[in-house]
Amino acid sequence: xxxSTALGSAGITALLALGNGINNMYKGFLTPLLPxxxxxxxxxxxxxxxxxxxxxxxxxxxxxxxxxxxxxxxxRSLLVLGxxxxxxxxxxxxxxxxxxxxxxxxxxxxxxxxxxxxxxxxIIGQDEYRAQTGSNLGVFxxxxxxxxGSSPLVIVPVVVKLGLARLYLSALAGVLLSVILAxxxxxxxxxxxxxxxxxxxSPASVEWQWPIYxxxxxxxxxxxxxxxxxxxxxxxxxxxxxxxxxxxxTLSLYMFAGALGAAIGPRLATRWGARSLMLLSLVxxxxxxxxxxxxxxxxSLLFLSLAGATLFSSISxxxxxxxxxxxxxxxxxxxxxxxFAWGIGGSVAIAMGALADRLGIIKAxxxxxxxxxxxxxxxxxxxxxxxxxxx
Numbered sequence: 256x257x258x259s260t261a262l263g264s265a266g267i268t269a270l271l272a273l274g275n276g277i278n279n280m281y282k283g284f285l286t287p288l289l290p291x292x293x294x295x296x297x298x299x300x301x302x303x304x305x306x307x308x309x310x311x312x313x314x315x316x317x318x319x320x321x322x323x324x325x326x327x328x329x330x331r332s333l334l335v336l337g338x339x340x341x342x343x344x345x346x347x348x349x350x351x352x353x354x355x356x357x358x359x360x361x362x363x364x365x366x367x368x369x370x371x372x373x374x375x376x377x378i379i380g381q382d383e384y385r386a387q388t389g390s391n392l393g394v395f396x397x398x399x400x401x402x403x404g405s406s407p408l409v410i411v412p413v414v415v416k417l418g419l420a421r422l423y424l425s426a427l428a429g430v431l432l433s434v435i436l437a438x439x440x441x442x443x444x445x446x447x448x449x450x451x452x453x454x455x456x457s458p459a460s461v462e463w464q465w466p467i468y469x470x471x472x473x474x475x476x477x478x479x480x481x482x483x484x485x486x487x488x489x490x491x492x493x494x495x496x497x498x499x500x501x502x503x504x505t506l507s508l509y510m511f512a513g514a515l516g517a518a519i520g521p522r523l524a525t526r527w528g529a530r531s532l533m534l535l536s537l538v539x540x541x542x543x544x545x546x547x548x549x550x551x552x553x554x555s556l557l558f559l560s561l562a563g564a565t566l567f568s569s570i571s572x573x574x575x576x577x578x579x580x581x582x583x584x585x586x587x588x589x590x591x592x593x594x595f596a597w598g599i600g601g602s603v604a605i606a607m608g609a610l611a612d613r614l615g616i617i618k619a620x621x622x623x624x625x626x627x628x629x630x631x632x633x634x635x636x637x638x639x640x641x642x643x644x645x646x
Contacts, residue, residue, distance in 0.1 A: 276405070296354040300611040300616070321373055470577050477627075479600035481566055484620060510563065513564060516536075
């Protein structure tokens with residue numbers, strides 16, 4: 256029995272989704288360790304925000320470059336390279352002697368973490384995979400969120416028990432995944448072809464221009480809201496007297512709740528429509544985030560979990576709609592929604608750090624909670640046909 260027959264389309268989809276989770280686990284390693292790094296290198300909140308944004312910006316904008324390379328040159332080699340590269344670089348971060356070296360390594364981590372997602376998302380978005388189930392992209396994003404959520408549970412215990420110098424032990428999963436992908440990559444259809452751009456003056460190009468802009472803007476503002484909270488969530492809890500492990504576990508809870516929302520979202524979208532779900536996923540966010548910041552204990556965790564599930568319930572719709580609007584640029588569109596949008600949104604960590612230094616972290620979080628109010632204004636720019644396209 257050949258590898259292709261043994262694995263099947265569903266198996267390949269599951270493997271690629273697992274890879275997204277592992278890739279995101281490495282990309283998310285910095286946030287739960289921020290309290291420790293702030294102490295070790297005597298960093299201000301602004302400096303911590305700059306380091307975080309540097310990683311996120313390069314991780315995000317890098318996806319545009321890697322996505323275009325995959326569209327034009329083929330995805331297989333990039334698919335194999337990505338997980339091992341980011342895993343090894345995260346391991347090197349444990350040896351950083353100062354904040355400058357740490358910043359350089361984080362920049363490389365960001366670039367390396369950008370290699371895998373646009374290739375895998377473009378492959379999963381192909382018709383032969385989409386035909387298996389209407390929510391494959393949802394599964395892909397769920398795996399990514401679970402990976403991000405697992406990062407504190409994997410990375411923090413290693414550092415707490417063995418020290419930063421043993422961070423390299425966490426690289427095993429990424430290297431192993433690349434080995435598996437190298438063995439199976441020949442049976443993964445990657446649709447290598449020359450990009451056929453629609454002419455700028457064509458009716459299709461004009462018709463979907465503003466919806467694409469709206470989708471990117473919605474993704475960007477969603478990312479700004481999420482990153483504004485998650486970057487300094489462990490710091491807030493650390494200042495309240497919780498341990499590094501507890502802060503990391505709380506961050507994991509938020510991401511796991513987001514994964515649940517991302518899993519349910521595509522099903523709700525088939526019933527209510529994409530535009531309705533996007534709007535309904537934005538309206539409750541300001542009060543939920545505000546309530547989390549201003550309460551304690553189990554009630555606070557409940558509000559945080561609800562906020563995570565609500566925020567991420569519509570995340571896969573952006574990429575799915577974008578790929579259907581511009582199917583011949585699937586890798587580039589995936590990079591725009593996952594990369595460019597989260598890069599711009601992630602840069603809010605710099606502003607968040609500056610606000611926290613000036614106003615205090617609680618007031619800064621209160622301001623970030625208002626961002627979804629702006630995002631709601633963009634939903635009407637999505638075409639009415641979007642509701643039936645997500646079926």
